[in-house]
Amino acid sequence: MVLQKRLEYGFNGYQVPPTPRAPRSARKRVSSWKRNEDHNRMCAFDLLATVAGKLLLEVDDSVNKISHEDVKTVNESIIKTENDSPKPNVCDQGSCNKSFFVSEIIKGPVTDTCSGPASGITVSDCKIEDINNKQMKIDQPKNGKLPVVNNVDCNLKLVIRDDDDDDDEKCYGTTQPDAINNKTFRARPCIGDRRIRRLSASKQCDVYRNKKHGYKYQRPLRDYPFKKRKLYQLDNPSNSDNKSGFIEDGSGLDATSQDSHVKLKIKSFRVPEFFIEIPETATISSLKRTVMEAVTAIFSGELHVGVMLQGKRIRDDDKTLSQTGICHDNKLDALGFTLEPNELQVSSFLCHENQPLTRYSPPQTVANEVVFQQQVDSPMTISRNIKESDHEMSMDDKSGVDSRALVTVPASNVGELAVVPVRKPKGAEAAQRRIRRPFSVSEVEALVEAVEKLGTGRWRDVKLRAFDDANHRTYVDLKDKWKTLVHTARISPQQRRGEPVPQELLDRVLIAHGYWSHHQAKNQLKLNHQQLDSTQICRLL
DNA sequence: ATTAGGG
DNA sequence: CCCTAAT
DSSP states (O other): HHHHHHOOOOOSOOOOOOOOOOOOSTTTOOOEEEEEEEOOOHHHHHHHHHHHHHHHHHHHHHHHHHHHHHHHHHHHHHHTHHHHHHHTTTGGGGGGGSEEEOOOOOOEEEGGGGGSSSOOOOOOOOOBBBBOOOOOOOOOOOSSSOOOOOOOOOOOOOOOOOOOOOHHHHHHHOOHHHHHHHHHOOOSETTTTOOOOBBBOOOOOOOEEEETTTEEEOOOGGGOOOOOOOOOOOGGGGGGOOOTOOOOOOOOOOOOOOOOOEEEEEEEEEEEOOOEEEOTTTHHHHHHHHHHHHHHHHHHEEEEEEETTTTTTOOOOOOHHHHTTTEEEHHHHHHOEEEEEEEOEEEEOOOOOOOOSSOOOTTTTTTTTTTEEEEOSSSGGGOOSHHHHBOOOOOOOOOOGGGGGGOOOOHHHHHIOOOOOOOOSSSSSOOOOOOOOOOOHHHHHHHHHHHHHSSSHHHHHHHHOOTTOOTTOOOHHHHHHHHHHHHHHHOOGGGGSSSOOOOOHHHHHHHHHHHHHHHHHHHHHHHHHHHHHHHHHHHHO
C-alpha cells in the first residue's frame, strides 16, 4: 500500500545495552528472553507507524499522491543523514524490546514480604498528561507535502508506591481531565495475585522543524544514554498527595519503617525514535496531535514491561524484590552493611492496537513480564498535568497462581498484529541468574565471625546467625563465599579482585578454616570409630 | 531441606 | 552464582 510505503519508522537512537552479558561459564544460559519474545512481535514502533499512517488517511488522497515522491525523498534523506541501515526497522536486531525504558527506583525498607516469593511488579492505572499542563489543540492537517517526524521523544513518569488504598481515588478525582479519562486509563486493579496500585505517567513530546525534511524531533543528546538514578528510600504517604506525582528526593523519608514494600519510581520513559509522516503544511498543532496520537497508541493497547536490574533482565516473576537486590535490607543496614543502590529499569513496552483492556490467558507466556494495560479513549483527551497513581508491588504471593495466565492479549489480534508479546514456554524455562551482589566487607566480617563460632559445616546456622535477615544470602551463598574467601586469603593480594577484604579478615578466615578443617577431621575420625565400635558390638552380639 | 563440591 | 549428587 502506498500508506505503508510512506511509513518509515526507524530506530537508530539509543539502544539499551544487550541485557545478557557474556556468559561467565560454559553452562551459560543464553537469554532466551529476546529470542523467544522478539520474533512474533510487532514492535511498538510498528504500531506507532501504523497508527500514524491511519492518521494520514485523513489527509486528502490527492495530496498524498502529490507528495508521494517528496516523501520518498525525505525518507531517503533521513536514512542517509542518520547513517542508518537502508531500511531502519525498529524490530531488527530485536531492538524493539528495548525501545522503551524507564528507570529509577525508589527503594524502601522491606521486611516481611522479603521472605516470601514475589510475583513481580505490577503496574497499572496509567495516566498520560501533557507535562506542561497545556491543552492540546489539534488542527487537521490540510494539504501539502509530507514532512517526516522522527525521533520523537517521550518522557513518562511512572510512580509505583505502596501508599495505601484510596490515594488514587483522590488523585483521580482532583483533576478535570482525569474525570474524563479516569476510566480510560484505569487498568484492572489486579493482575493475578498481584495487586495493582497506582501509577503516574506524564509525557511530553517535542518537535522542531527540520530545515529540509519537515519536522523532526531532536532528543537532547545529553539524555543519552538514559540517566541512572540512585535508589532512595521513600516512605512518606503524603507523597501521594504530591500533585506533581514526582518524588524528587528521598529527604525526610522514613527509613525506619518496617514496611515491606518497595517504592518504585519510574522516570524518563523514552521512545528512542520513530518516524511519522505528516503533511508539510500541517500546523504545529496538527503535528503535535499526530505525534500525540502515535505515542498514545502505545498506550491504547497493552504494555509489556520488562524489568531490568543492573542491566540484567529479571525474568523470574516469582523472585522477590529482595532477591533481585531491590529491597532494602534492614538487618544488613543495622549491621552497617551497605547495599549498593540498584537501578531498576523497566523496559520493553509493546502495545497492541485496538486492544482495550481485553485479556486472555495464554497458557504459556509472559512468565516474567510485568504487564500493565490501559485504554485510551481519545488521544485528544490525553494531556494536562501529571497525575499520579501508585501501584503496589505485591510480594506476598504464595498462591502459586500462574501470573502468566493473566497476560492480556486478545487472541484475535494476535495473529493480525503479530505482536504477541508471548514468550515461548520452551519447556521449563531456566530460571534467571540472580543479580550478582558482591559481599561487602561488613558482610564478610559477619560471615567470618559466624564461621569462627559455628564452623564450616553448619551453613544453615551461619545463615540464621548472621544473615537471617539478608534474604538474598542463602546458606549456599554463604558457603560459596567462604570458599572464595579461603581462596582469596591464599592468593597474593595482587591477584585479588573486587572490593578488597581487609587482610585481618582474611587471616581470620585462614585460621578459622584451618581450625574447623581439623575439627571436622577429628569428628570424622570419631564417627568412624563409633561406627566401628558399633559394628564390632553387633558382631559380638 | 541441607551439605558439599565441582562448574 | 549455578547445579546437583548425596544425605
